[in-house]
Amino acid sequence: MSLQDILLQQLANGLILGSFYALVALGYTMVYGIIKLLNFAHGDLYMIGAFCGFLVLSLISAVVGDSWAGLLCSMVLSMIAVGLLGVLIQRIAYQPMLAAPRLSILITALAVSMILSNSVMAFTDGEFLAFSTDLGFDGVELGNVFVTYTQIVLVAAAAILMVALYLFVHKTLYGKAMRAISIDKDACRLMGINVNKIIALTFFIGTSLAAAAGIMAGSYYGSIHFFMGFVIGLKAFTAAVIGGIGSIPGAMLGGLLLGLLESYGTQIPFIGTEWKDVFSFGILILLLVFKPTGILGQTEIERM
Amino acid sequence: MKKSLFMSSVGTALAGMFLLGQVAIAADLKIGIMVPTTGSEATAGKDMENAIKLAAEEINKAGGIMGMNIVTMTGDDACDPQQATAAATKLVSAEVAAVVGGYCSGATLPTLKIYGDANVPFVIAASNSTKLIDANQGNAFQINSTGFDQVATAIELFKGQGVEKLAIIHQGDGYSEDLAKLTREKWSGMGKEVVAYEVVNKGEQDHSALATRIRSKAPDAIFWTAYYADGALVIKQLRQAGYRNLIAVGDGSNSPKLLEIGGKATEGVFCFSNPTVDYLPAAKAFHANYKKAFDQEPDAYAPLSYDGMKLLADAIKRAGSTDKDAIIKALAATGSFEGIAGPISFTEQNTLARSNFVTLVAKDGKWILAE
Numbered sequence: 001m002s003l004q005d006i007l008l009q010q011l012a013n014g015l016i017l018g019s020f021y022a023l024v025a026l027g028y029t030m031v032y033g034i035i036k037l038l039n040f041a042h043g044d045l046y047m048i049g050a051f052c053g054f055l056v057l058s059l060i061s062a063v064v065g066d067s068w069a070g071l072l073c074s075m076v077l078s079m080i081a082v083g084l085l086g087v088l089i090q091r092i093a094y095q096p097m098l099a100a101p102r103l104s105i106l107i108t109a110l111a112v113s114m115i116l117s118n119s120v121m122a123f124t125d126g127e128f129l130a131f132s133t134d135l136g137f138d139g140v141e142l143g144n145v146f147v148t149y150t151q152i153v154l155v156a157a158a159a160i161l162m163v164a165l166y167l168f169v170h171k172t173l174y175g176k177a178m179r180a181i182s183i184d185k186d187a188c189r190l191m192g193i194n195v196n197k198i199i200a201l202t203f204f205i206g207t208s209l210a211a212a213a214g215i216m217a218g219s220y221y222g223s224i225h226f227f228m229g230f231v232i233g234l235k236a237f238t239a240a241v242i243g244g245i246g247s248i249p250g251a252m253l254g255g256l257l258l259g260l261l262e263s264y265g266t267q268i269p270f271i272g273t274e275w276k277d278v279f280s281f282g283i284l285i286l287l288l289v290f291k292p293t294g295i296l297g298q299t300e301i302e303r304m
Numbered sequence: 305m306k307k308s309l310f311m312s313s314v315g316t317a318l319a320g321m322f323l324l325g326q327v328a329i330a331a332d333l334k335i336g337i338m339v340p341t342t343g344s345e346a347t348a349g350k351d352m353e354n355a356i357k358l359a360a361e362e363i364n365k366a367g368g369i370m371g372m373n374i375v376t377m378t379g380d381d382a383c384d385p386q387q388a389t390a391a392a393t394k395l396v397s398a399e400v401a402a403v404v405g406g407y408c409s410g411a412t413l414p415t416l417k418i419y420g421d422a423n424v425p426f427v428i429a430a431s432n433s434t435k436l437i438d439a440n441q442g443n444a445f446q447i448n449s450t451g452f453d454q455v456a457t458a459i460e461l462f463k464g465q466g467v468e469k470l471a472i473i474h475q476g477d478g479y480s481e482d483l484a485k486l487t488r489e490k491w492s493g494m495g496k497e498v499v500a501y502e503v504v505n506k507g508e509q510d511h512s513a514l515a516t517r518i519r520s521k522a523p524d525a526i527f528w529t530a531y532y533a534d535g536a537l538v539i540k541q542l543r544q545a546g547y548r549n550l551i552a553v554g555d556g557s558n559s560p561k562l563l564e565i566g567g568k569a570t571e572g573v574f575c576f577s578n579p580t581v582d583y584l585p586a587a588k589a590f591h592a593n594y595k596k597a598f599d600q601e602p603d604a605y606a607p608l609s610y611d612g613m614k615l616l617a618d619a620i621k622r623a624g625s626t627d628k629d630a631i632i633k634a635l636a637a638t639g640s641f642e643g644i645a646g647p648i649s650f651t652e653q654n655t656l657a658r659s660n661f662v663t664l665v666a667k668d669g670k671w672i673l674a675e
Binding site: 001005006009010013014016017020127128130132146148217221222223225227228230231232262263264265266267273274276277 | 476502503504505507508509510512513514515516517519520522533536537540541544545546561564565566567
């Protein structure tokens with residue numbers, strides 16, 4: 001492979017990885033935008049999404065098969081189910097804490113994260129499960145750069161979800177209400193917006209996006225595990241911060257950027273893959289030193 | 305303690321039955337078995353005890369050793385250094401002619417002094433820490449390969465497959481990094497090239513960037529030294545990235561789960577494994593006899609334990625006496641003992657002269673013996 005081929009292949013790798021990060025980062029950023037909560041349980045909802053998709057697929061694969069049709073059905077069903085779980089968590093664990101200090105709700109989120117991952121651990125005995133689908137290895141070859149159809153479909157699906165979200169937030173009344181609440185909750189109440197309903201809707205959308213990413217990752221990588229949400233949760237949080245937490249286009253941009261940083265970080269000559277995380281997180285620190293709000297974040301004005 | 309008493313009385317009863325059957329035999333030959341029969345490793349220990357007893361029974365049926373009947377006596381080391389010391393003292397004061405066993409290296413280690421001081425021949429069937437080598441006073445013999453002997457088996461495979469450029473991937477933990485490092489040293493020591501030496505974070509799912517990096521170095525073979533769960537993902541993504549050459553994995557990945565998670569991508573992958581009955585052609589009869597006698601499948605170290613007892617009997621026969629020095633001399637001089645887990649002969653340090661790792665290959669979603 002020539003250097004040009006390697007750089008192009010790593011571009012493709014980075015975009016695929018980045019679109020997973022972006023999908024998960026969107027949930028972080030939406031929840032933060034609307035109730036200023038860093039939802040640390042978000043990575044675990046991604047994991048629950050993967051398990052839910054696995055369960056649904058094994059139930060319906062007899063009828064629709066375990067190829068694209070089956071995967072799409074299980075994805076839609078699990079997005080709804082896990083989305084509702086997200087709303088439930090918000091109602092039980094976060095709603096009563098909204099008036100409490102920010103630290104209390106943050107710790108509640110950590111507790112939710114542990115409850116979710118340890119429950120799945122108890123159910124699965126901590127075993128890795130094989131998420132076997134019938135997607136195959138076929139793909140297109142552009143010179144020396146190889147991309148499978150699965151990868152293309154996954155990136156396209158992620159892009160469609162992100163565009164749909166963008167349109168929803170910016171072109172519908174619900175989206176307008178969401179944006180309004182993130183600016184001033186009390187004023188929204190006075191304007192007759194049902195704030196609790198919109199917060200629930202935000203959780204539903206954010207969580208179902210994480211679930212979608214979970215199913216896509218589970219079927220793409222081929223194995224699921226109760227701890228799979230941890231690393232990606234951290235990375236997606238990082239992506240959200242890079243893009244500017246609270247900003248939806250920022251999360252998309254941050255996810256893609258982190259994916260690219262990681263795949264190019266692997267390729268730095270002379271040093272091995274050990275240094276790839278040092279590279280990408282080093283850039284994160286530099287970015288935050290010079291632009292603490294992230295790429296698309298806005299400086300918050302605190303009124304005293 | 306109760307259990308081991310029970311076991312030894314069962315052993316005595318068995319021997320008694322043989323005595324009744326074969327009137328001519330007069331003397332008994334007492335052989336000690338040191339394994340954990342209680343505690344966390346009890347399953348493995350009892351499995352070893354079964355295999356040793358099975359071997360003793362077969363030897364007795366064939367006329368014993370020089371007319372003597374083998375009587376076994378079990379000391380329970382409980383996989384604990386203190387308990388092991390007590391068990392060894394018990395066996396030594398019962399004046400056993402020799403000892404077979406040793407499962408947990410940590411428990412076997414302090415007993416080497418006790419057996420050494422009493423000059424009791426000790427065939428170590430499973431424990432394989434390299435620390436045992438230094439504590440050995442010359443009377444103990446290790447018939448299991450040390451973990452890193454698999455480097456030799458791996459290199460043999462790569463050489464046989466005409467590999468020139470090797471890529472090694474590990475996970476940064478003690479076990480997989482040591483194995484990777486040792487393989488790299490040996491391989492470059494042979495004047496061949498290690499084109500990539502990479503590490504993968506535990507729990508990371510996406511390895512496509514690594515796959516591209518490795519593919520760009522065009523290795524003839526890739527050696528994954530870590531565990532199956534992440535290994536399956538790495539292999540899958542290497543194949544997805546268009547890598548078509550040889551892939552081998554260490555014994556940490558010796559699991560059917562690797563093939564289940566990796567699916568079609570793992571077809572043709574090589575793997576190194578301890579000599580378990582499933583992969584030993586010579587162990588067929590042993591497998592059947594074991595199942596018949598104990599109504600269960602033999603576990604990982606049953607073949608080696610069986611070989612240990614048979615080797616001891618062979619050495620006593622060659623020594624022509626039950627004198628301890630003579631037995632130790634005969635053990636050290638073992639030339640070509642054909643065990644069910646392969647031939648046994650010893651290095652100057654009394655360790656197994658060859659690597660007893662077997663090479664497996666994935667075929668139709670199952671591990672089979674490679675040839």
